[in-house]
Amino acid sequence: MALIQFENDLELLRDMYPELEMNLKKNEFPKRIEGQLLFKISLLNDVSIGFGEQGLLLSNLSNECLNFKICCHQCTDIRQCVTMDIKSSWMSTNEKEMLINEALNLVEETVGTKAGLENSLTSILILVFGFLIDDTAKLLFPDNLKTCVTQKQYDVFEQISEKATLEKINRSNYHCCICMEMEKGVRVIKLPCQNKDVEHYLCRKCAKSYFTAMIKEGRISNVRCPQCEYKEVKLEDFKSYEKMKKVLFTPLVPVSFLRELVDTKLCERYEKLFYSQAATKLSKYCPYACVTCRRCDQWCTKEDLDDTMIQCQKCHFVFCFDCLHAWHGYNNKCGKKVTIPKDIIEEYMDDNSTSGERKQELKVKYGKRTLELEVNDYLAEAMLNLAIQEEGSNLQRCPRCKVVVERSEGCNKMTCGMCGTLFCFICGSLLHHEDPYEHFRELSSGCYGRLFEGMPGTET
DSSP: OHHHHHHHHHHHHHHHOTTEEEOOOTTSOOSEEEEEEEEOOOOSSOEEEEETTEEEEEOOOOOEEEEEEEEOSSOOOHHHHEEEEEEOSSOOHHHHHHHHHHHHHHHHHHTOTTOOHHHHHHHHHHHHHHIIIIISHHHHSGGGEEEOSSHHHHHHHHHHHHHHHHHHHHHSEEEOTTTOOEEEGGGEEEOOOSSTTOOOEEEHHHHHHHHHHHHHTTOGGGSSOTTSOOOOOOGGGOSOHHHHHHHHTSOSSOHHHHTTTSOHHHHHHHHHHHHHHHHHHHHHHOTTTEEEOTTTOOEEEOSSTTOOEEEOTTTOOEEETTTOSBOOOSSSOOOOSOOOOHHHHHHHHOTTTSOHHHHHHHHHHHOHHHHHHHHHHHHHHHHHHHHHHSTTOOEEEOTTTOOEEEOOSSOSEEEOTTTOOEEETTTOOBOOSSOTTHHHHOTTSTTTTOTTTTOTTOOO
8 A cells, every 4th residue: 555655646746847757666665766856946036146247137047956865765864864966057065065954954844854754755855846946046045146256157147047038039929120020039039239228139031141141242330230220439439449449349240149140151251351341440540550461461450559569360470560570679670650740749748738538549549658759759859950950050950861960070061971962051952963062152042152161160
């Protein structure tokens, strides 16, 4: 009679928990029962999961697994006879031990510590299963909150949330904004909208057709949610080069999303066109930010605006941003590829008229160190010009290469030591190579008869 009742109880238990697995022989009362139950903790309210500044709301959890062993023969102590272990992707060891201990406490309170297991087996399992499913949420998530200890733990909850959302989508009906048809969630795809408060969907057929056409036609700005309002990135609004670069080079539709819809070649075309268009836009705004690699023609973007060394991410060629040759070190100067306009330098130097916000905007566009070096060069040039204009100065600029030449002796016919240009020291005019002294013999020349003027030893 006891055996028949036991088997009936087990059938009832299997009906209550279809996920329950146990290996038992029929028509025989077992000495030991081993089995497992896949169960899902019931959440009465959404749980707030957080880690640092990250956060999400969780309305559903993943399946956990309870492995149990119960010794039924000549055993009366519950804690010695019942062994349990919980397999979970997100629970800590302490949380698992706490749940098992609470489950055993409940069994002892309800059945008793010295109960005969032959008569209480199904009651024990029903108590344990019901507790794990219905009563553990309040223990694991007090006040419906969970603060993760590590990023890895938070990532697990994020994956659980995404899976739960996907399961919900597959069960629901959605409207495709292209073909205007209602489709089951399993046949639609959720678009990666920038506005997290909205959810837009396309049927997979329309999504594949739409994104394929946009990529083939090179309309990269249209590779996005067709329902969301498009806002072009305004580079002048950024106060940080790093943030500007991150936003500019982050596509509205991730490549990982497109890989589910279009073939590999189209994905590669999209990546290349998107990066090229973003780099072109950045280079127009920040002349010191981007350049194409001379080996593979790939756009290369600086991590630091002030650094002249740059590395191609495709072929790994390390080269100089200014001269585009292989990297030669910081001490070997090679000239400047880009010159900041004079009016920008003067604006940056003007502490009275230029606001701090405008100066920060210029730093984002040109680089702080680059601006400071240009200011130093500007001031040095200005001081040189003052020295040249000073009465009795022995300095003059070459009219061709602009190098400053000092007259230490001799007449006013000067030869530039840099480029070999002949010019007049007094007025700076170019002189003819065939007859450089003609300038001083011409009656109409302002320097007529002044070949030796100012020459040491000719003062009268």
